[in-house]
Every structure is written in C-alpha cells, then in structure tokens.
Amino acid sequence: MNILIILAEVSFIIFVFLLLNWLVSKLFKLFTKTSILKSKDRSIKTLRRNITGLLLLACLVLCILVVGANGYLIYRGENLQQYMLLLIGRIPSRFWVTLGIGIAQSIGTLILAAFALKFLNYWLNVASTRAKNLEKNTADDESIDAFFSALYYRICSGVWLWAVILCAQFLKLPATVSQYLYIGLRIYLIIAVGLLILKAVTAIVDTLDVISITYANSDTxxxxxxxxxxxxxxxxxxxxxxxxxxxxxxxxxxxxxxxxxxxxxxxxxxxxxxxxxxxxxxxxxxxxxxxxxxxxxxxxxxxxxxxxxxxxxxxxxxxxxxxxxxxxxxxxxxxxDPTPILAGAGILGIAVGFGAQTLINDIVCGFFVLFENYYLVGDYIEAGKVEEKVVEGIVEAIELRTTRLRHPNGQLQIIRNGDIGSITNYSKQYIFAVVEVGVPYNSNLAHVYKVIEEIGQQLKVDDPDVLEGTQVDGVESLGESNLLLRTLTKVKPGKHLQIQRVLRKMFTDALLREGIVIPLRAEVAEG
CATH class of the missing domain: 1.20.1300 (3 helical TM bundles of succinate and fumarate reductases)
Structure with a gap:
C-alpha cells in the first residue's frame, strides 16, 4: 500500500510536468509561425529544449523529494495510508465538495471544447472550399488554404487556453494564477488575431492580383x-x-x-x-x-x-x-524640426562644393551635352578616352554626371561627362559604310567597278538601312601586290558596322565568281 501511495504522488507530479510541457510546446509553435521569427528557428528550438530540460529537472527533483519524504516517514514507522488520511481529514469537507465540482466542471469544459473544435474544423473546411470556388482559378488556392489552416490553429489554441483559464477558476486556484493566465490569453489573442489578419491580407492581395491580371485590357x-x-x-x-x-x-x-x-x-x-x-x-x-x-x-x-x-x-x-x-x-x-538640419546641410553643401570641382565640372558638361544636343540615347558615338583608348558604343543613358555606352562587344562603359572631350557621332542624319577592297594589278578596273556598284544597288533594294547604292571612290593606295579600292555606301546612322560586314562578304563572293583573285594580304579599313 505504501508503494501505491508513493506511485500515485509521483504520477501526479509527472502529469503536471506533461501538462506544463504541452503548454510550452503550443506557445513555441505559435512563435515559430511568425515570419519575423522564422529566421531564428534554430535559436527558438534551442530555447525550447532548455526550458523542457529545466521542467524535467524540476520534475525529477520533486519526485526525489516526494520519495525521500515518504521514505523518511516509513523510516519513522509512520503508516503512509493513515498519515495521508489524517492529513486529508484535516482539510474541510467543503473543500472536497468544491474540488469535486470543479473537477467535474473542468472535465465538462474540456469535452465541450473538443466537440466545439471538431464542429469548427468541419465548417472551416466547407468555407475554404467555397472560397476557392468563388473565382474559377487556382492561382490563390495556396493563400486561401494557408489562411483557413492558420485560422483553425489559432482558434484551437485560443479555445484550449480559455478552457485552462476556466478550469483554474473552477478549481478555485489563487486569483494571481487567473490574472496571469488572462494576461497570457490577451497576449495570445493579440498575436493570433494579428497573424490571422496577416494571412487574410496575403490572401486578399493575391486574389486581387489574379483578378486584376484577368480583367486587365487596353481600354481601362x-x-x-x-x-x-x-x-x-x-x-x-x-x-x-x-x-x-x-x-x-x-x-x-x-x-x-x-x-x-x-x-x-x-x-x-x-x-x-x-x-x-x-x-x-x-x-x-x-x-x-x-x-x-x-x-x-x-x-x-x-x-x-x-x-x-x-x-x-x-x-x-x-x-x-x-x-x-x-x-x-x-x-x-x-x-x-528639419529647419536646422536643412540649414546645416546647405552650409555643408557650399563647403563641399568648393572642393568638388570635378563633380561640378561633370554636371555642367552633362547640361551642355543635353541642351546642345551633342548626342542622344541610341546614338553610336566615339568620346573621351579611358586608359588612352577611345571609348565608343551605343549610348544607353545620359545622366547628370556620367554617360553609359554599350560597346559593340557588349561591355558597358561608364565615362564621366567631364572627360568626354571631343565627340564623334555616327548617328546624325547618315553615315558612310567605308569598305576597302584589294584587287590584283592586272584586274580590269572598269569591270570591277561595275560589279561593286551592282552589288551596292542590289543591297539598297534588299536592305532598308541602305540609303544610296555603293560608289567606288577610286584607288586608295598602291600596295606591293595589289591595288586598294575605296568604296562608300550611304546608310542610316549607326548602321555602318553591320553594312560593312555584309558588303565585305558580298564583294568577296562576287569577285571570286568573276574570276578575280583577291590577294592574300588585303588591307581592309573601317570608317
């Protein structure tokens, strides 16, 4: 009989420990649901393990104390059953009646909470299905499911916490316990409702996003x-x-x-x-x-x-x-008051301005580039030097301090407006695609000129970027083994590089068809 009494006391302590551990677990699960604390998930798990360890240690200490106290009583020759009955007998009978009623009320409250949650889960599933079928799309189903799942979880935890508070009142626990439980309930409800609102807002925004995309057209x-x-x-x-x-x-x-x-x-x-x-x-x-x-x-x-x-x-x-x-x-x-800050910033700006001559120079040059229309976005230009090399490319952006150029090879070049210097703009009205062709000394130049001009006329018909047919400018130079002919083709601004490549291929193919052998070492220049 003594052993049964000791086991009953130890079992009660273990039950209290399991109940506290369950409450801690629910609380930490609630915290890990918030997106702010998701990045701290490992720290929260570590804290939870530490708290569980402390509760387990307290449970073991209490069990040892209970066993030790009962062992001491047995050592003194006390009958544990009589001792416990005597101890219980000192408690007024009204207390046991109140305790029994409180336990019955607590059990009824817990059973009622369980049935209410089952009923709630069914209707929330129905509401989730109807919400997903409201609009005939599936783009926002994930947000809707997440919202209703979170709603059930929050209500479930809130109902159980409320049931615990009612049980504390039914069992006539000290008022301080109920007071702190009410504070915990209010904090929980604030967090739970806030997270529900967050889920609802996400679902609403996603739904409105899908609807806006569905009904978007050029007339509204x-x-x-x-x-x-x-x-x-x-x-x-x-x-x-x-x-x-x-x-x-x-x-x-x-x-x-x-x-x-x-x-x-x-x-x-x-x-x-x-x-x-x-x-x-x-x-x-x-x-x-x-x-x-x-x-x-x-x-x-x-x-x-x-x-x-x-x-x-x-x-x-x-x-x-x-x-x-x-x-x-x-x-x-x-x-x-921002007034003193603005005044101090103005004085600081003047002081910095005297020392920032390069910055001012860049901005002034940027204004001149814009207002005097030196070049525009989309123009192909050569400007300034970077490491003693001329910078060239298509203008992607003109800013107050810098100009961004995209080189034909793909590099993005950023040059300060103050370093631009002289500018060569290939995108004003027209430009000549200059191609130099090498032919042998014994070639019939009149026939070569005719072939080149026919190619230029055909290219003008086929390519809208060509403004005029190709003209032979004449013999550019006398090489060791060949004559170098210079040709000009008038094209749209910025199209000269592309047309030059096309013309070189066409000239090569046509001259070979005519039996004109192109020298192995032909000098080709771009203009």
Missing part, C-alpha cells in the same frame, strides 16, 4: 497594372510590418513595466506609410511621364531618342524630390 486603367505589379511584394512587406508593429504595441501595453514604449507604435506605422506612399507616388508619376512622352505613336526616330534621353534624367530628379519630401515628413513624424 488596369492596362497600367502590369507595369506596377512589381510593387506587390513591397506592399505585402509594408502591410506585414504594420501588422507586426500593431501586435507589438498591443502586447507591450499588457505589461505595465514597459507600457510607455507603446507610444512609439503609431509613429513607426506613420513612417512605414510615408515610405510606401513615397515609393508608389514615384512609380505612378514616372509611369505618367512615360505615358505622356510616348503617347504619340507617330514620333520620328530623333524625337524618340530625345525623349528616351530625358526619361532617365526625369526619373533621377523625381526620385530625389520624392525621397527628400519623404525624409522631411519622417522628421516631422518624429517631432524633429
């Missing part, structure tokens, strides 16, 4: 949606941060020691809103600028080039303007 404002769709991840991130800040603010308010910190929550939300609105405003205005500049479909090539040149400059200016305004708004949100 939704035609711009595809160009603004890259803002969707940014929108989700901002909404996620707002929800987390709201959750943190409400949780902090539940703890009296740090409740004053909650006053910063609304300010942080305002800052997030300012940043989001600034980004959206910048993208929308930039989109409207492009729409206005390129609305006319009958623009000439020069007009398109000029407008393509202006777009990056307007984008940079707009970006600085919008983000400067956002910075001022954030300072006002933080109750910081």
């Amino acid at each position: 404002l939704l035609r711009f949606y595809d160009r603004l769709r890259h803002l969707i991840p940014f929108l989700k991130r901002c909404l996620e941060l707002v929800i987390y800040v709201c959750m943190a603010t409400l949780v902090i308010q539940q703890v009296q020691l740090i409740a004053n910190i909650a006053a910063f929550g609304p300010r942080i939300i305002n800052i997030i809103g300012i940043i989001f609105i600034s980004r959206v405003l910048f993208e929308v205005i930039y989109l409207l600028i492009e729409e206005v500049l390129f609305k006319n479909k009958n623009l000439t090539e020069i007009q398109k080039s000029r407008r393509l040149t202006l777009v990056p400059l307007l984008r940079s200016f707009l970006q600085y303007l919008v983000y400067f305004g956002a910075t001022i708004s954030i300072l006002y949100t933080l109750d910081i």
Whole structure:
C-alpha cells in the first residue's frame, strides 16, 4: 500500500510536468509561425529544449523529494495510508465538495471544447472550399488554404487556453494564477488575431492580383497594372510590418513595466506609410511621364531618342524630390524640426562644393551635352578616352554626371561627362559604310567597278538601312601586290558596322565568281 501511495504522488507530479510541457510546446509553435521569427528557428528550438530540460529537472527533483519524504516517514514507522488520511481529514469537507465540482466542471469544459473544435474544423473546411470556388482559378488556392489552416490553429489554441483559464477558476486556484493566465490569453489573442489578419491580407492581395491580371485590357486603367505589379511584394512587406508593429504595441501595453514604449507604435506605422506612399507616388508619376512622352505613336526616330534621353534624367530628379519630401515628413513624424538640419546641410553643401570641382565640372558638361544636343540615347558615338583608348558604343543613358555606352562587344562603359572631350557621332542624319577592297594589278578596273556598284544597288533594294547604292571612290593606295579600292555606301546612322560586314562578304563572293583573285594580304579599313 505504501508503494501505491508513493506511485500515485509521483504520477501526479509527472502529469503536471506533461501538462506544463504541452503548454510550452503550443506557445513555441505559435512563435515559430511568425515570419519575423522564422529566421531564428534554430535559436527558438534551442530555447525550447532548455526550458523542457529545466521542467524535467524540476520534475525529477520533486519526485526525489516526494520519495525521500515518504521514505523518511516509513523510516519513522509512520503508516503512509493513515498519515495521508489524517492529513486529508484535516482539510474541510467543503473543500472536497468544491474540488469535486470543479473537477467535474473542468472535465465538462474540456469535452465541450473538443466537440466545439471538431464542429469548427468541419465548417472551416466547407468555407475554404467555397472560397476557392468563388473565382474559377487556382492561382490563390495556396493563400486561401494557408489562411483557413492558420485560422483553425489559432482558434484551437485560443479555445484550449480559455478552457485552462476556466478550469483554474473552477478549481478555485489563487486569483494571481487567473490574472496571469488572462494576461497570457490577451497576449495570445493579440498575436493570433494579428497573424490571422496577416494571412487574410496575403490572401486578399493575391486574389486581387489574379483578378486584376484577368480583367486587365487596353481600354481601362488596369492596362497600367502590369507595369506596377512589381510593387506587390513591397506592399505585402509594408502591410506585414504594420501588422507586426500593431501586435507589438498591443502586447507591450499588457505589461505595465514597459507600457510607455507603446507610444512609439503609431509613429513607426506613420513612417512605414510615408515610405510606401513615397515609393508608389514615384512609380505612378514616372509611369505618367512615360505615358505622356510616348503617347504619340507617330514620333520620328530623333524625337524618340530625345525623349528616351530625358526619361532617365526625369526619373533621377523625381526620385530625389520624392525621397527628400519623404525624409522631411519622417522628421516631422518624429517631432524633429528639419529647419536646422536643412540649414546645416546647405552650409555643408557650399563647403563641399568648393572642393568638388570635378563633380561640378561633370554636371555642367552633362547640361551642355543635353541642351546642345551633342548626342542622344541610341546614338553610336566615339568620346573621351579611358586608359588612352577611345571609348565608343551605343549610348544607353545620359545622366547628370556620367554617360553609359554599350560597346559593340557588349561591355558597358561608364565615362564621366567631364572627360568626354571631343565627340564623334555616327548617328546624325547618315553615315558612310567605308569598305576597302584589294584587287590584283592586272584586274580590269572598269569591270570591277561595275560589279561593286551592282552589288551596292542590289543591297539598297534588299536592305532598308541602305540609303544610296555603293560608289567606288577610286584607288586608295598602291600596295606591293595589289591595288586598294575605296568604296562608300550611304546608310542610316549607326548602321555602318553591320553594312560593312555584309558588303565585305558580298564583294568577296562576287569577285571570286568573276574570276578575280583577291590577294592574300588585303588591307581592309573601317570608317
């Protein structure tokens, strides 16, 4: 009988340990569901193992103490059954009645919670199926499933936590226990509802995204949606941060020691809103600028080039303007007067300006390039020198400080506007594709000229980039073993390299067909 009593006491301690371990496990599972703490998953698991280890240690210590105390009583010759009955007999009978009623009420509450959750799970599955069938698509099914799964998990944990609080009240535990349990419940509900809202927002945004793509056409404002769709991840991130800040603010308010910190929550939300609105405003205005500049479909090539040149400059200016305004708004949100900061920045700017002559030179040269129309985006130019080599390529962008050139070989070359120096623009009105052909001394030059001119006329008919047929400029030089003929073909700006390659092949094929042997060492130059 003594052994049974000891086993009963140890079993009760183990039951309490398992209950506490279950509650800790549920709490940590809730924390790992938040995206902010997903990156700390390993640390959270380590903390959970440490807490479980402490609970296990406390359980072992209590079991040893119970066994030791009972062993001491047996050593003194006490009858454990009589000792326990005597100890129990000192407790008023009203306590046992209250305890029995409380246990019965607790068991009934737990059974009712289990049945309610089964009923809830069924109806949530029905609601999830109907939500997925609302729109005949499957693009947002994953978000809907995630939302309803999270909803059930949050409600399930909340119901069980509420049941534990009711059981504590039924069992007449000290008021402090119920008070702290209520605080824990409020914190849990704040986190659970916040995560549910986050899931709901994600599902709503994904659904609206699919609907917008489905119904987008060229006759409504939704035609711009595809160009603004890259803002969707940014929108989700901002909404996620707002929800987390709201959750943190409400949780902090539940703890009296740090409740004053909650006053910063609304300010942080305002800052997030300012940043989001600034980004959206910048993208929308930039989109409207492009729409206005390129609305006319009958623009000439020069007009398109000029407008393509202006777009990056307007984008940079707009970006600085919008983000400067956002910075001022954030300072006002933080109750910081920006006037002294702006005044100090102005004085600092003047001081830096005196020492930044190279920067000023680059900006001034950039303005001259733009206003005097030296070159435009899309022009093929030679300009400046980098490591004693002339830089050439197609202009990809003209900025206030630099010009970006794409070399025919593919390299992106960035040259400071102040280092451009003399400019050779191959994209103004027209350019000559210059090809030099070597022929033997004994060739019939009149026949060679005729063959070359016929090829040029045929190329003009076949290629719209050729403006005039090929003309033989004459004998360029007298080589050791051949005559070098210079040919000119008038082509569209920037097309000379391509036409030169085509002409070299055509000249080679035609001359070989005519029996004219091309010297092994022919000098070919590009102009």
